[in-house]
Amino acid sequence: MTSANPLESTASTPSTPSTAPEASAVKRRANRSYTLITGCAVAGLIVLLALVSFLWLPYAPDDTSGGRLAPPGADHLLGTDKLGRDLFTQVMTGSRIAVEAGLGSVLIAATVGVTLGVLAAFAQGWLDDTLSAFLDILIAFPTLLLAMLIVAARSATLESAILAIGLAQSAVVGRVVRVLVKRVLAQDYITAARTSGTSWLRITAGHILPNIWPTLVVNLALQFGLAVLAEAGLSYLGLGAPPPNASWGGMLQEAQSTFTTAPAGALAPGILLVLLVIGVNLIADGLRDTLDPAARGRGV
Amino acid sequence: MNILELHDLTIRTTDGRTLVDGLSLALAPGERLGLIGESGSGKSLTSLAVLGLLPAGMTASGRVVLAGAPITGASERELTGVRGRDAAIVFQEPLTALDPLMRVGRQIAGPLGRRRGLKGTALRQAVTAALEQVRLPDPERVARAFPHEISGGQRQRVALAMALACEPKLLIADEPTTALDVTVQAELLTLLDTLVRERDMALLFVSHDLAVVAKIADRVLVMRNGRAVETGEVREIVGAPREEYTRELVNSARRLESALDLRSGR
Numbered sequence A: 001m002t003s004a005n006p007l008e009s010t011a012s013t014p015s016t017p018s019t020a021p022e023a024s025a026v027k028r029r030a031n032r033s034y035t036l037i038t039g040c041a042v043a044g045l046i047v048l049l050a051l052v053s054f055l056w057l058p059y060a061p062d063d064t065s066g067g068r069l070a071p072p073g074a075d076h077l078l079g080t081d082k083l084g085r086d087l088f089t090q091v092m093t094g095s096r097i098a099v100e101a102g103l104g105s106v107l108i109a110a111t112v113g114v115t116l117g118v119l120a121a122f123a124q125g126w127l128d129d130t131l132s133a134f135l136d137i138l139i140a141f142p143t144l145l146l147a148m149l150i151v152a153a154r155s156a157t158l159e160s161a162i163l164a165i166g167l168a169q170s171a172v173v174g175r176v177v178r179v180l181v182k183r184v185l186a187q188d189y190i191t192a193a194r195t196s197g198t199s200w201l202r203i204t205a206g207h208i209l210p211n212i213w214p215t216l217v218v219n220l221a222l223q224f225g226l227a228v229l230a231e232a233g234l235s236y237l238g239l240g241a242p243p244p245n246a247s248w249g250g251m252l253q254e255a256q257s258t259f260t261t262a263p264a265g266a267l268a269p270g271i272l273l274v275l276l277v278i279g280v281n282l283i284a285d286g287l288r289d290t291l292d293p294a295a296r297g298r299g300v
Numbered sequence B: 001m002n003i004l005e006l007h008d009l010t011i012r013t014t015d016g017r018t019l020v021d022g023l024s025l026a027l028a029p030g031e032r033l034g035l036i037g038e039s040g041s042g043k044s045l046t047s048l049a050v051l052g053l054l055p056a057g058m059t060a061s062g063r064v065v066l067a068g069a070p071i072t073g074a075s076e077r078e079l080t081g082v083r084g085r086d087a088a089i090v091f092q093e094p095l096t097a098l099d100p101l102m103r104v105g106r107q108i109a110g111p112l113g114r115r116r117g118l119k120g121t122a123l124r125q126a127v128t129a130a131l132e133q134v135r136l137p138d139p140e141r142v143a144r145a146f147p148h149e150i151s152g153g154q155r156q157r158v159a160l161a162m163a164l165a166c167e168p169k170l171l172i173a174d175e176p177t178t179a180l181d182v183t184v185q186a187e188l189l190t191l192l193d194t195l196v197r198e199r200d201m202a203l204l205f206v207s208h209d210l211a212v213v214a215k216i217a218d219r220v221l222v223m224r225n226g227r228a229v230e231t232g233e234v235r236e237i238v239g240a241p242r243e244e245y246t247r248e249l250v251n252s253a254r255r256l257e258s259a260l261d262l263r264s265g266r
Helices: A004-015 A020-032 A034-055 A087-122 A126-140 A143-153 A158-185 A188-195 A200-236 A248-258 A264-291 A293-297 B043-050 B076-082 B104-116 B120-133 B139-144 B152-165 B182-199 B210-216 B234-239 B244-265
Strands: B004-013 B018-027 B032-036 B058-066 B087-090 B170-174 B202-207 B219-224 B227-233
Touching: A034 A087, A034 A264, A087 A126, A087 A158, A087 A200, A087 A248, A087 A264, A126 A158, A143 A158, A143 A200, A158 A200, A188 A200, A188 B087, A188 B152, A200 A248, A200 A264, A248 A264, B004 B043, B018 B043, B018 B058, B018 B227, B032 B043, B032 B210, B043 B058, B043 B170, B043 B202, B087 B152, B104 B120, B104 B139, B104 B152, B120 B139, B120 B152, B152 B182, B182 B210, B202 B210, B210 B234, B210 B244, B219 B234, B219 B244, B227 B234, B227 B244, B234 B244
Parallel strands: B032 B202, B032 B219, B087 B170, B170 B202
Antiparallel strands: B004 B018, B004 B058, B219 B227
């Protein structure tokens, strides 16, 4: 894993402190969180693959000149699939699709989920009940069915898959946010802020969002991993990104019949999928350690 | 004119339980009233109702008039204008009374900036002054600290500074010393006493501790199960309680005191 070394340095740059006195504290926190660094390195490797795929690919995605099921070698790093397409090229476009699916879904889940969650927390009586019931129904509604409905209404594209996953996750995020906000609302400092005549908008921006932020970020990071998995599942079923841009799920599906003779076609996307999800989960774990105000309060 | 008047205040939950039952009291400017009772007696709810801050699922009936403005039945917008200007509140638990993720200085700066329209250096100086006035040593360091970086007593002083920032005419203190060590408790009571006297504020002091109330209040109102049991000057109540429940309160407070005398005498 020598290629991971330059990534480790990029991974730690965002936390570079801006002010001198806080530097040591931030550094200590970062040091404490090896999980965060490992996670950034692992997930960063795949993000790097995705970024490079925009600029350069070994072969064109629809180039079938490689010969059927060629074994890994100098020409084709991971070999070719049964149509003669380069597997490494597919793995690269697949990582792009996976990262896009994760980011897109989380973006939708964060926007819709936080809005609904905050509304439900502030609402009382029937409005709270209605919103909560709506979120519950959305959680219970199978993501697969939702995806099929959206694909039927639009078409089988990556965007449809992202929309379906994002909406399904909005419900989960909304549920979490509602509880988090309710817990903050019960705190005395909210009452104190209301007493001193602070408006609800200011209370939300100044007190509520910063206080739910650490938990929310960790939750969103976990949702990213789940979204990547969900997208792979949808494209395995043919509800994701259409060819020639192969997604990992699609690759797994295609390699299924030839797994015993040419395992690389299934192993490559499978391993990367696992790596990305583990990496993102490690980031979530590390973020929890560094962002949790209680853990920070225990300060070394 | 009284700064605070409660007429027949009744607080009910939506499922019909009565938590405060027909409570009436009046507080003149500069007067100090101790609201005393066991937990569940409705004393804290009463203090929240004064500011229209009852938790969801509870409704108040009767009349609450704060500095001439009716609180019961007022809209949230009207209440936002009244709160802070006329009355402020200090809570029991100093840790939850401050936002754990916001530096102390910024928390005080909020109401200060809004009330007095201060900005920049003037605001920073006002924050330092507010912290100095609650006798916090090294106010500039405290202003930069997060709540978990200062002690419980210091946090309660900060909460007090926040409440005083708006220069209220009535200060409501809901068991402000209960969560503190005994020595810190005594210091804070002395500070509260001084500040209320200096600013000629009225004080509504909610507590379950008769000794603490006797130290800070002029008058006492004893509550039990949501009703007023007895009210009067501290001296009368402690010296000659008329009601059985008040007598119990006084006696148990005395027993604690005498235990201390006994042990030290031995």
